[in-house]
Amino acid sequence: MTRLAVFDCDGTLVDSQSTICLAMQRAFDVVGVAAPGDAATRGIIGLSLPEAMSVLYPGGTPEEHDAIGEAYKAAFFDMRTQGLANHPLYEGIAEAVADLEARGWLLGVATGKSDRGLKAILDHHGLHPRFVTLQTADRHPSKPHPSMLDQAMADAGSSPATTAMIGDTSYDMAMAKAAGCAAIGVSWGYHNADQLIEAGADVVADHPSALVAILEALP
Template identity: 45%
Template sequence: MSAPLKLVVFDMDGTLVDSQAHILMAMTEAFQSAGRPVPEAAAILGIVGLSLPQAIEVLVPGIAESNRDAMVEAYKRSFRAQFAGDGSHALAPFYPGTREIVDRLAGEDDVLLGLATGKSRRGVDRIVEAHRMEGLFQTVQTADDHPSKPAPGMLLAALAETGCDAAHAVMIGDTSYDIEMGRAAGFRTIAVSWGYHAPERLASAEPDAIVDDAAGLMRRLDEIWGRR
């Protein structure tokens, strides 16, 4: 009897690639376009992982829907403009070792890969194209089609698309939203400490593990799969 397929789903921003230059610039322009004071960088990075409308609502409590939507559009315009030149690859570099993990897992016959991100489909496609990751992910779930994290819809859709069972699935992310989403979907969860949420905030979401580097992430996956 063959071993069951394993599904590994990654968050994108703060987990695979460091997009904070994109995010901070776009959010700054969104707030300036609305004539609002720009939040501190830590506050902006703290909402990474949420879908964009929800992120704006966290940063501007009580904002009117029309004003929120205008800021969302300003953010998207800024993000698109940043990718209009030739610097997109440099602006969102991989964290050390993360590309190597993706490539290694993509080469394993019993592993399927996925993305679950608060970005739009267009934003994901830009990052995937910039880093030449086309064809590596069997399922890609974005904010265009699902409620914001930590609702489990993205991961439930990933299971349905791949035919995998949650018992053999792992969610990897850098925010408490990722971990809460993974737990709600019945996934094992691994938090990475190099992203946008502090370790204590990650710990409060109760992941199965918190890892500090790519080597530690691969070791933890091997342990989950009984390879060690």
């Protein structure tokens, strides 16, 4: 039996909200549109850029959404190359990932980030070799569409019955349910426990140290 645990990135593996919020402010400034508040930006973390921009700037045209999205990517890249990007691992995540791997779980990531952005984070923290499947917005529709999980399961040779999605947003939970997988919410990210449960979370972990026991107890 192949067991697969798929992690979201921002808000689940790493706390990148300060960098994301600053890059978003810079992107809106570039195109001359009033920037959303940080709370609004945190609310869309996990969505792919086109969907995120349509939420943050609902009155904008598709062309304006594209322009803000490109400005966001440029701002984020500039911050990374200047050493200003801040995305620390949450305390206990590295240990939970290592423990799950040692117990025979295959590991994956499903994120609204780009391939380049995800690789930079995983390489920075030395986690890249632990994951057998990496799914990003470069190749898939935005969450909560199940495409990322469908491909992750195909890569790993797992099934919905033996796959769990671990994430901090309602988009992650809804994606898990759409794919028929277990939905494990985490309380240390950007959506609260009530939002996760409403979106279909089977359980919400309060700390990374709880993840192994939760996953090992799945049917």
